[in-house]
Amino acid sequence: MGVADLNVAVVEDLWWRYEGREDYALRGLSLEVRRGEVLAVMGHSGAGKTTLALAMTGIIPQRVPGEIRGHVEVLGLSTLRADVAEIARRASIVFEDPEVQFVMSTVEDEIALALEPLRLSRDEMRRRVLWSLELVGLDRGFLNRSPLQLSGGEKQRVAIAAAVAREPELLILDEPTSDLDPVGKEEVVAALRRLRRELDMTVVLIEHEPEYVAEFADRVVVLREGRVAMEGGPGEVFSRVDELRSHGVSPPEVSELAARLGLGPVYRLEQAVERLRGSVRAPRAFSPGDGGGAAAGETIVECREVRYDYPDGVQALRGASLEVRGGELIALVGPNGSGKTTLAKVMAGLLRPSAGEVRVMGRRIEEYDRLTLSSTVAYVYQNPDHQIFNKTVYEEVAFGSGSGASRRAR
Ligand SMILES: Nc1ncnc2c1ncn2[C@@H]1O[C@H](COP(=O)(O)OP(=O)(O)OP(=O)(O)O)[C@@H](O)[C@H]1O
Numbered sequence: 001m002g003v004a005d006l007n008v009a010v011v012e013d014l015w016w017r018y019e020g021r022e023d024y025a026l027r028g029l030s031l032e033v034r035r036g037e038v039l040a041v042m043g044h045s046g047a048g049k050t051t052l053a054l055a056m057t058g059i060i061p062q063r064v065p066g067e068i069r070g071h072v073e074v075l076g077l078s079t080l081r082a083d084v085a086e087i088a089r090r091a092s093i094v095f096e097d098p099e100v101q102f103v104m105s106t107v108e109d110e111i112a113l114a115l116e117p118l119r120l121s122r123d124e125m126r127r128r129v130l131w132s133l134e135l136v137g138l139d140r141g142f143l144n145r146s147p148l149q150l151s152g153g154e155k156q157r158v159a160i161a162a163a164v165a166r167e168p169e170l171l172i173l174d175e176p177t178s179d180l181d182p183v184g185k186e187e188v189v190a191a192l193r194r195l196r197r198e199l200d201m202t203v204v205l206i207e208h209e210p211e212y213v214a215e216f217a218d219r220v221v222v223l224r225e226g227r228v229a230m231e232g233g234p235g236e237v238f239s240r241v242d243e244l245r246s247h248g249v250s251p252p253e254v255s256e257l258a259a260r261l262g263l264g265p266v267y268r269l270e271q272a273v274e275r276l277r278g279s280v281r282a283p284r285a286f287s288p289g290d291g292g293g294a295a296a297g298e299t300i301v302e303c304r305e306v307r308y309d310y311p312d313g314v315q316a317l318r319g320a321s322l323e324v325r326g327g328e329l330i331a332l333v334g335p336n337g338s339g340k341t342t343l344a345k346v347m348a349g350l351l352r353p354s355a356g357e358v359r360v361m362g363r364r365i366e367e368y369d370r371l372t373l374s375s376t377v378a379y380v381y382q383n384p385d386h387q388i389f390n391k392t393v394y395e396e397v398a399f400g401s402g403s404g405a406s407r408r409a410r
Pocket residue numbers: 018019021025043044045046047048049050051052
């Protein structure tokens with residue numbers, strides 16, 4: 001068996017600069033993807049992970065302007081020369097934001113579109129559509145739904161189904177769970193588990209969450225500024241906790257625990273349990289008072305039976321009551337669409353509740369003028385673009401700390 005049979009992809013001393021940028025995004029990157037493995041690619045934001053994925057499909061350099069040096073071979077094809085459509089027939093990529101990929105009005109057509117280049121018979125096409133949907137845990141009820149009107153987890157699973165339906169030899173997943181709430185993440189991860197179990201596919205998984213990498217990866221590479229900084233099995237890579245952190249990547253918590261206790265390379269919970277068994281005595285009983293932070297102070301914000309209806313009729317808050325005391329750090333947790341942002345905006349006076357009462361420092365929130373309120377309750381938006389008005393970081397910070405604060409109310 002030759003090298004070509006063992007490796008699905010070979011990247012050799014790859015340099016890439018996007019047109020208009022001075023710095024190279026990839027700076028002498030080399031790696032191999034072996035047949036049948038799940039290779040996880042990690043690295044800080046901007047390390048070059050997505051760029052690498054694009055380079056492995058020929059989209060870079062063939063569809064994106066820039067300057068390239070080095071060599072990339074995928075499934076025996078040179079990505080510099082081979083037809084991108086030919087590569088795409090055999091290597092599928094799923095992007096972080098699946099919406100950019102959707103063009104059809106139904107889920108069925110979306111998956112069928114991905115199959116078009118394969119020139120299958122109608123029956124085979126239908127079979128693959130149903131099979132791939134089932135594989136990602138979506139039933140036939142989804143066939144006629146619009147891909148754009150699905151939840152985040154459902155969208156991502158449709159994108160994965162479309163990619164997998166082609167039965168590609170190489171599947172590249174670029175942060176498939178990153179924008180999802182915990183429920184959506186779990187749906188996608190369940191789909192990945194089935195892929196792993198039932199298909200013998202080579203997968204490149206770009207992923208931030210170390211726990212998912214630990215679960216799926218056979219090997220891990222860590223990129224830093226366009227180069228491979230670490231490479232090895234998950235046990236080896238994750239046990240080098242400090243080095244990993246210096247590259248901007250967090251290890252799984254259990255690896256960190258194992259490193260601090262000197263347990264050796266550990267990246268899954270069961271391994272840690274195994275090594276700790278016997279050496280741990282019965283834990284002392286905790287009383288409820290043990291775990292608390294600083295004693296809570298006076299009430300700062302109080303919401304009582306707050307309701308909020310958006311103009312389109314969506315009832316985002318239906319009787320939310322909450323008390324926030326001085327010195328507390330409170331996590332508002334809930335699935336996408338459960339009203340977290342709405343409640344926070346109500347507490348900051350950015351939305352006026354449809355019913356119920358909000359008090360800040362004991363006073364009804366309606367009694368405040370905007371300037372006083374915004375210097376009492378500061379609000380940081382989920383998407384910072386919604387909040388930033390100034391041309392420079394200096395002006396933005398100076399502005400946020402006082403002058404003209406009324407502009408903040410939108
Ligand atoms: N279309 C583009 N045009 C110009 N520069 C780009 C483009 N896309 C990415 N870059 C730059 O290339 C570098 C690598 O970006 P890339 O998107 O590959 O990083 P990444 O590791 O995928 O990051 P993230 O974790 O944030 O997704 C960064 O400096 C980025 O600013």
